[in-house]
Amino acid sequence: MSAAIAVIGMILVPIIALVGIVVLDGNAKAVETGGAGGLRNVPVEFQPWILRADAACPEPEMTPALLASQLWTESKFKTSKEEATSYANAQGPAQFVPETWATWGHDDDGNGDTSPWDIGDAVMAQGRFMCSLLKQAKASGYGGDPRGLALAGYNAGWGAVEQYRGVPPQSFARGETYSYVHDILTDLPRFQGPGLLEVSGSGSGPDALRRAVARAGTPYSWGGGGPDGPSTGFCDGTNGYLNGQCSANSTVGFDCSSLVQYAYWPTTKLPRTASEQYGATSDRGVSRDALQPGDLLFWSHGGSGSIYHVAMYAGDGNVLHAPRTGRVVELQSLNSAMPQGDYFGATRP
The missing domain is CATH 3.90.1720.10 (endopeptidase domain like (from Nostoc punctiforme))
Known part of the structure; x- marks a missing residue:
């Protein structure tokens, strides 16, 4: 959804922010997996890649739950071309259009193919893009939660964030970006699991x-x-x-x-x-x-x-x-x- 329009958003065509929406089954559910390094309600095939993408980013605002909540909003963890392709040609579980994918996509799973449909490639690209946006958000001097600024940049392009010097208001693009940021941050607790291991004792x-x-x-x-x-x-x-x-x-x-x-x-x-x-x-x-x-x-x-x-x-x-x-x-x-x-x-x- 959002990365699909990031490039377009940079040239400030606000209404185009809607084109990344993927129509999904409202009954889609993530797999309940319990805690996995601070994650829950995430399909097992996504867990190691989310943890790896989080570990690769030095920005403390990045967390596994943030990436998981974003993936849920983007695609409900769908990976098929039928279920995770938007009418703007945003593709895969992290919803990249080809132009944005060319910048952030790598063959992270080592299968010889750099594809937005590969879970590993998609999640690692999402992590790299978000990590860069978090750094940009903190350097911008704009008020508000850096996570919200980064998410808005992922959804509408950093140009929209610059235009409003913050998260675009509800009047922008029919509220798409505003709701995107709100929903992801609100849903964070749903994906925050217990730590991988609670260690007691001293020594x-x-x-x-x-x-x-x-x-x-x-x-x-x-x-x-x-x-x-x-x-x-x-x-x-x-x-x-x-x-x-x-x-x-x-x-x-x-x-x-x-x-x-x-x-x-x-x-x-x-x-x-x-x-x-x-x-x-x-x-x-x-x-x-x-x-x-x-x-x-x-x-x-x-x-x-x-x-x-x-x-x-x-x-x-x-x-x-x-x-x-x-x-x-x-x-x-x-x-x-x-x-x-x-x-x-x-x-x-």
């Missing part, structure tokens, strides 16, 4: 786990990340590739061991790789039935010299980790996080 383990949980949704990047946070990684001929293309060198994120290093730093300065982290903590081994939040778990192809993965115990039989290229920092069952036969042991830093 280095729980403290490190809380620090790591705050990075849920951050993309996996082989060789990326460190004590200061996520960063781009690299490809080494075997690792860091997605669908045959090097992904790590353009992905800001963590790999499994940099997430752990970041979580414990600076209180405990663990080394960089999973194997080194095991070596630095192996004298404090923990049996599987005595695990506590923040303990490190290791997987190996055979012996301490072949350790290839590390995760943090999150309680209740779950781990928090950065699994592999194409995934994000996420919570998983210890039994399914990695091949069970590769489980090597646990330590307490």
Whole structure:
């Protein structure tokens, strides 16, 4: 709906703000999924991409719930061409017209096609566009909620925001932009779920786990990340590739061991790789039935010299980790996080 008219809105043709409206089934419902890193009422196939788009934006006003509420208003999470194409040719769940898509669309899901119909491509483009607009809104000096200004820019084009020095009034474009902003901000609580994980207790383990949980949704990047946070990684001929293309060198994120290093730093300065982290903590081994939040778990192809993965115990039989290229920092069952036969042991830093 809105991104479909963003380019047109920049040349200030107010009535055209209506052309992005998609006619949808009023009974369409999102899937109730419970909490997922601060999200609820979002289809499972959208969740990781929303979290990833949020993590990629440094603006604090960006939240997963804001992106989710916007997607609901845009398309009700519809992905078919029949249900998510407007008569202005706005396309996909985030409603981009080709002109705007050419600026913001990338092959984020690595399938070889940059498409507004691909959930990953669409949500990441939405996130990039909104992130840029939030930055622009805060620099503008206009009054009001920066989120409202950014949403208005997404819907009607930044030119309309400049014209009114704020969110356009109800008299603009029959109230389309005004209602768009109002509805998205009003619906935010509907999509705000509990945090991915509530960590209780004190001490280095729980403290490190809380620090790591705050990075849920951050993309996996082989060789990326460190004590200061996520960063781009690299490809080494075997690792860091997605669908045959090097992904790590353009992905800001963590790999499994940099997430752990970041979580414990600076209180405990663990080394960089999973194997080194095991070596630095192996004298404090923990049996599987005595695990506590923040303990490190290791997987190996055979012996301490072949350790290839590390995760943090999150309680209740779950781990928090950065699994592999194409995934994000996420919570998983210890039994399914990695091949069970590769489980090597646990330590307490």
